Amino acid sequence: MTQTYGPLLETLDLTYPQYLVMLVLWKTDDLSVKEIGQQLKLDSGTLSPLLKKMQAKGLLQKVRLDSDERSVAVGLTAQGQALKKQAEKVPLVMACNLNLKEKDFVELRDKVQALSAQLEKLNA
Template identity: 50%
Template sequence: MTDEKTPDLLRLDNQLCFALYSASNAIVRAYRPLLETLDLTYPQYLVMLVLWQQDGISVKQLGEKLFLDSGTLTPLLKRLETKGLIQRERSTQDERVRVLTLTGQGKTLKKQAANIPVQMRGQLNITESQLQLLKAHCELVQQQLHEQED
């Protein structure tokens, strides 16, 4: 039993998981109209962000960066390949490894996407230091939970 001074641990508004979940959903919804102009979904955008930073990585490396398994990545990558943005090829060193490279169209899309972070930042009414602190706290939560999985 809880007394009136003790918060109810099962109240939805007391749950960190719900705050993170609802904030994540709100962020994805805010990205949607910006990404529609690029014909990308949010998960596809994340893949493209990684490849714009590090072209020529393996599917395994991409999965590690995005915390996604190959079963989730494969259909995502196939759609990006169908759109002509990436190529999936066998590694010349190890044919079991699939390497992802940007096409010319995929590289050009980077220029079109360059303003998206600025537009998203404009939708948040928080200071740059608050934004960096929030990001650092989210990364800390992710890191600690990931370490417990290992």
């Protein structure tokens, strides 16, 4: 899957995990590292270096919260927001590539999510 996304994301200078972070932030800006981690099921050990690289690329910035100085708000820069337009075609191209009928896609997604939920319950 990563390989298939590859050529598409290369033009955006994003890796696949970086793209996932961008998807989360394009939908809801200014989330804490923890909130991003909950949505992507990644912990700070993965996200901290990932976000650091993305910050270095100028895609986002991090601000320590006044309300809770343990938390860090991750927000998109103008450049990060601008990239959204460039990335709009990605899901469509991938959907086309995968050659799945809407119905099959939804079924597969739901089955994987159910399995994921079961695994989370076991690992809790």
